[in-house]
Amino acid sequence: MLNAIYVWDLARAHGAQVLLRIEDHDRERCRPEYEAGILDDLDWLGFVPDIYPTADYRAGRCPGRQSDRAEIYREAVAMLREKGLLYACDCTRRALSGRYDGRCRARGLPLSDAYGWRVVVDAGVEAFDDLLLGRQAQEPSGQCGDVLIRDRRGNWTYQFAVSVDDWQQKIDLVIRGADLLDSTGRQIRLGPLLGREHPARYAHHPLIMKSPDQKLSKSDGDTGVRDLRGRGWTPADVLAAAPSSISATGHAVAPHRR
Numbered sequence: 096m097l098n099a100i101y102v103w104d105l106a107r108a109h110g111a112q113v114l115l116r117i118e119d120h121d122r123e124r125c126r127p128e129y130e131a132g133i134l135d136d137l138d139w140l141g142f143v144p145d146i147y148p149t150a151d152y153r154a155g156r157c158p159g160r161q162s163d164r165a166e167i168y169r170e171a172v173a174m175l176r177e178k179g180l181l182y183a184c185d186c187t188r189r190a191l192s193g194r195y196d197g198r199c200r201a202r203g204l205p206l207s208d209a210y211g212w213r214v215v216v217d218a219g220v221e222a223f224d225d226l227l228l229g230r231q232a233q234e235p236s237g238q239c240g241d242v243l244i245r246d247r248r249g250n251w252t253y254q255f256a257v258s259v260d261d262w263q264q265k266i267d268l269v270i271r272g273a274d275l276l277d278s279t280g281r282q283i284r285l286g287p288l289l290g291r292e293h294p295a296r297y298a299h300h301p302l303i304m305k306s307p308d309q310k311l312s313k314s315d316g317d318t319g320v321r322d323l324r325g326r327g328w329t330p331a332d333v334l335a336a337a338p339s340s341i342s343a344t345g346h347a348v349a350p351h352r353r
Contacts, residue, residue: 096320099142100337101300102270106145114264115144117152117160120256123248125162136320140330158264161256168251171259171289172244175214176206180288183210184243195240212245214255214288221280226298228273233280242281254278258285266295273299303337 106113117133119125134149147159156163175181183204186195195213204210216239222232235242244255261269261282276299283294323333 096136096140096333097303097337098270098272098300099137099140100334101298103142105268105270105298111268112145113142114146114266115148115152115159116260116264117157117162118253118257120161120251120253122162122250130160132319132321139324140320140333161251161260164256164260165251167263168256168259171255172212174290175244175288178288180215181206181244182213182215182241183207184213184241185210185247187247194238195243197241200241208249209247211243211247213241213243214285216241216281216284219284221283223279223283223294223297225276225279226268226296228276228299231276231279233277235281235284238277239281242285254281254285258282259289261295262286262289262291267293268298269295270298270300272302274302275299 102113105111115137117130119130130152134152137144138149147157151157152160158164172181182200182202183206184195184199185204186199197215199213200215206212216236218234218236220232220234222230225231242254243252245251258281260266279297279299286294320333
C-alpha cells in the first residue's frame with residue numbers, strides 16, 4: 096500500500112503513467128489469492144493504473160503478469176545465449192555463501208531444465224542518481240557475482256524478469272522500496288546485455304518498519320489493507336495514516352513515464 100501511494104503521488108505530480116505489474120515469477124511462493132488481494136486493495140483504495148488496470152488481470156491472461164510472459168523471457172534467454180553470456184550452474188543455495196564465484200562458468204554444463212542458468216557479469220561499477228536517495232554506486236560482480244536468471248525449479252528470478260519487463264515495456268522510472276536498492280546495479284548491468292540503450296531512473300522510498308531492522312510484512316502476519324478494512328477503516332483513513340511521498344522526502348522528481 097505504501098508503494099502505491101508513492102507511485103501514484105509522483106505520477107499525479109509529474110504527469111507520468113502508472114503501469115501495474117504482477118510479479119509472480121516464483122511459482123512456489125505466488126498464489127492466485129495473493130494477486131486477487133492486490134487487485135482488491137487497489138480498487139478499494141481508488142488507485143487506477145493507466146496501463147493494465149485491474150480489470151485486465153481479472154479478465155484472464157495479461158501482458159503485465161509475469162507468469163504470462165514465459166515466451167518473452169525465453170526470447171531474451173536466446174539472445175543472451177547467442178552472445179555467449181549464458182551458462183548452466185548446478186550450485187545449490189546451501190552450498191554458496193554470499194557472492195557467487197563463477198565456479199561453473201567453464202564447466203560446459205548443458206542449458207537444460209536440470210540446472211540453474213546464470214549470466215556472466217564482468218567487474219565494473221554502476222553509478223546512478225536515485226531520485227530520492229541521491230548518488231549511488233554499486234559493483235554487481237562484487238555484490239553477487241554472475242546473476243542467476245532461472246533457478247533449478249524453472250522459476251525466472253526477480254532480477255531477470257524485471258530487467259526484461261522494464262526493457263520491453265519501456266519503463267523509464269521505477270519507484271520501489273529501499274529494500275530493493277541493492278538490486279538496481281544488477282538490473283542496470285543486465286539492461287545493455289539484453290539490448291536496452293538507456294537505463295531507467297530509480298526512486299527508492301523508505302519503508303514502514305516494525306523494528307529498526309525489520310519491515311512490516313503481511314507474510315509475517317502483519318496487518319494489511321484487508322484487515323484494516325475489516326476493522327471499519329475507510330480508504331480515506333488508510334491513506335491519511337500513511338506518509339505522503341513528496342512531504343516525507345522533500346525531493347522533487349523530474350517528469351518520466353512509468
